[in-house]
Amino acid sequence: xxxxxxxxxxxxxxxxxxxxxxxxxxxxxxxxxxxxxxxxxxxxxxxxxxxxxxxxxxxxxxxxxxxxxxxxxxxxxxxxxxxxxxxxxxxxxxxxxxxxxxxxxxxxxxxxxxxxxxxxxxxxxxxxxxxxxxxxxxxxxxxxxxxxxxxxxxxxxxxxxxxxxxxxxxxxxxxxxxxxxxxxxxxxxxxxxxxxxxxxxxxxxxxxxxxxxxxxxxxxxxxxxxxxxxxxxxxxxxxxxxxxxxxxxxxxxxxxxxxxxxxxxxxxxxxxxxxxxxxxxxxxxxxxxxxxxxxxxxxxxxxxxxxxxxxxxxxxxxxxxxxxxxxx
Amino acid sequence: xxxxxxxxxxxxxxxxxxxxxxxxxxxxxxxxxxxxxxxxxxxxxxxxxxxxxxxxxxxxxxxxxxxxxxxxxxxxxxxxxxxxxxxxxxxxxxxxxxxxxxxxxxxxxxxxxxxxxxxxxxxxxxxxxxxxxxxxxxxxxxxxxxxxxxxxxxxxxxxxxxxxxxxxxxxxxxxxxxxxxxxxxxxxxxxxxxxxxxxxxxxxxxxxxxxxxxxxxxxxxxxxxxxxxxxxxxxxxxxxxxxxxxxxxxxxxxxxxxxxxxxxxxxxxxxxxxxxxxxxxxxxxxxxxxxxxxxxxxxxxxxxxxxxxxxxxxxxxxxxxxxxxxx
Ligand SMILES: Nc1ncnc2c1ncn2[C@@H]1O[C@H](COP(=O)(O)OP(=O)(O)OP(=O)(O)O)[C@@H](O)[C@H]1O
Ligand code: SF4
Ligand SMILES: [Mg+2]
Numbered sequence: 036x037x038x039x040x041x042x043x044x045x046x047x048x049x050x051x052x053x054x055x056x057x058x059x060x061x062x063x064x065x066x067x068x069x070x071x072x073x074x075x076x077x078x079x080x081x082x083x084x085x086x087x088x089x090x091x092x093x094x095x096x097x098x099x100x101x102x103x104x105x106x107x108x109x110x111x112x113x114x115x116x117x118x119x120x121x122x123x124x125x126x127x128x129x130x131x132x133x134x135x136x137x138x139x140x141x142x143x144x145x146x147x148x149x150x151x152x153x154x155x156x157x158x159x160x161x162x163x164x165x166x167x168x169x170x171x172x173x174x175x176x177x178x179x180x181x182x183x184x185x186x187x188x189x190x191x192x193x194x195x196x197x198x199x200x201x202x203x204x205x206x207x208x209x210x211x212x213x214x215x216x217x218x219x220x221x222x223x224x225x226x227x228x229x230x231x232x233x234x235x236x237x238x239x240x241x242x243x244x245x246x247x248x249x250x251x252x253x254x255x256x257x258x259x260x261x262x263x264x265x266x267x268x269x270x271x272x273x274x275x276x277x278x279x280x281x282x283x284x285x286x287x288x289x290x291x292x293x294x295x296x297x298x299x300x301x302x303x304x305x306x307x308x309x310x311x312x313x314x315x316x317x318x319x320x321x322x323x324x325x326x327x328x329x330x331x332x333x334x335x336x337x338x339x340x341x342x343x344x345x346x347x348x349x350x351x352x353x354x355x356x357x358x359x360x361x362x363x
Numbered sequence: 364x365x366x367x368x369x370x371x372x373x374x375x376x377x378x379x380x381x382x383x384x385x386x387x388x389x390x391x392x393x394x395x396x397x398x399x400x401x402x403x404x405x406x407x408x409x410x411x412x413x414x415x416x417x418x419x420x421x422x423x424x425x426x427x428x429x430x431x432x433x434x435x436x437x438x439x440x441x442x443x444x445x446x447x448x449x450x451x452x453x454x455x456x457x458x459x460x461x462x463x464x465x466x467x468x469x470x471x472x473x474x475x476x477x478x479x480x481x482x483x484x485x486x487x488x489x490x491x492x493x494x495x496x497x498x499x500x501x502x503x504x505x506x507x508x509x510x511x512x513x514x515x516x517x518x519x520x521x522x523x524x525x526x527x528x529x530x531x532x533x534x535x536x537x538x539x540x541x542x543x544x545x546x547x548x549x550x551x552x553x554x555x556x557x558x559x560x561x562x563x564x565x566x567x568x569x570x571x572x573x574x575x576x577x578x579x580x581x582x583x584x585x586x587x588x589x590x591x592x593x594x595x596x597x598x599x600x601x602x603x604x605x606x607x608x609x610x611x612x613x614x615x616x617x618x619x620x621x622x623x624x625x626x627x628x629x630x631x632x633x634x635x636x637x638x639x640x641x642x643x644x645x646x647x648x649x650x651x652x653x654x655x656x657x658x659x660x661x662x663x664x665x666x667x668x669x670x671x672x673x674x675x676x677x678x679x680x681x682x683x684x685x686x687x688x689x690x
Pocket of ligand 2: 613614615650651652653654656657658659660663668679680681682
């Protein structure tokens, strides 16, 4: 177990190094940042001074080394656009994105798993068929369209929910949360549904097909032959065996949710890192873009680690590597 | 026949509706099992042995269904019970052991928990009592240091040990009948005999009747009290084991007895007779065996024989018919 964790941590570090290199490389390929910062009438010596202070003319390995060392300390330089420290800009907006993503993921799981279980248990019922058809539409509609549709119905026509922003937030230390105010909770409903809908259909379809698969297995047949109740067979024996793929996909999708938050945040003017990223793209604000990339990479790596650990919790066969038949 | 009938199957017919017509997997099968008796069931692959067993325990997989006939357990009809009532019979009155011990146990649960769950489903015991019983059951099926093994997961047991656990699970609530569908086919040859002996000993001790489906005539000869030989969904011959083995009446049975492998040797598939069993959608008119039968005569191609008395057995063959042909 320890060896496994160490191995995974080393792998994670290597992945992060690769991501860091790509983010770092962005600085070299996208235009000359100094040209964006300085005005047309800035004196030449001031430009040279600026280039020096930004360390732009050093050799590549030195710059990469500096980039990594700084990144590990949370120092990502200054935004070309606002000249604020990028680390702080991201940290300020990260809670908004994480809360949105988390609520979207929970929505997708809490609704997707029971729907998938039902559709797997009663594949021929009209409700299952309806869910499958509707989910197909859900999968093929682009996120921004769903967002706009929801805004149109619930904000414009019915006027029940706000169409943009985060509502009121409360500061808890460095974390600003919108989950503790009424307006914040109202504000998160539409964006999280928009963001989670695709994952919901994905999880539902996955759970359904896994259930259908598992229900055909010998151990389910044997569980029935032992006279266990339907509840025990379906929710004890069958559902638990569908969990490993569900955990994998949920983990990967959580990363995808955070990444795809860009679109939802744009549609709903949600003040998260995704919106920040888009604004940065417009300004070719490389430090912000590259930091965003590092951050997304980091999120994926962390989630993968957690998913690997969860396998151990769920599946005893992995826990007992090396211990085989008969031996203790 | 003085002993009371535990199980009675009368004119059982199992059908699979398919797009290209209805397939009849089990056709007009009648058999009886007395309390404590071991009925061997043999026949080529596809003969309908498993379907008969599945119908008895009420676990036919859709679209398979019982089209007609009845199944009685101690006189009570069980083939038309609602699902929740049949569920209470499964495990408690009729247990089942399936072919593959490697896949019959849920890989994510400790064997002890699977035992305790089964015991508590059927018997009014506390968790601690159920646990004691689980340990006792594991000891009974010959698993060393059972008290400790109870916390192990299925993958920590070898194939033979897993099949022992499966037997313990099937016996957990002391059913009166066990349907054992090729319980050793997936196992290593060297342990097949052990498992069969274990099953036989336990069932004798508990007075449990067994419907033992197997391809191994050697196992039948040593274990069964009576044998049913199935062919193309029907019973070709059924009778006391010694009669069927030593004085087979049906030409198909005669062919089967040609090569009885010694017990413990790898069971040969029963294909010593030239040709192969007809597919369900192409069962010949008259006696289903007639294209392969060495003794076939005119009547066999027109009229279908039902099982009729032949010595101590019953055989579905016109050769043993007492009354003249109606053709
Ligand atoms: N889902 C199904 N649809 C159509 N026919 C089926 C289906 N399942 C089984 N059958 C048919 O039912 C017949 C009886 O099958 P069964 O499993 O009872 O045979 P068996 O005697 O147990 O054979 P084996 O020795 O291979 O286990 C077979 O011919 C099989 O093709
Ligand atoms: S009825 Fe005829 S074909 Fe069928 S087994 Fe008897 S002799 Fe052979
Ligand atoms: Mg079978």
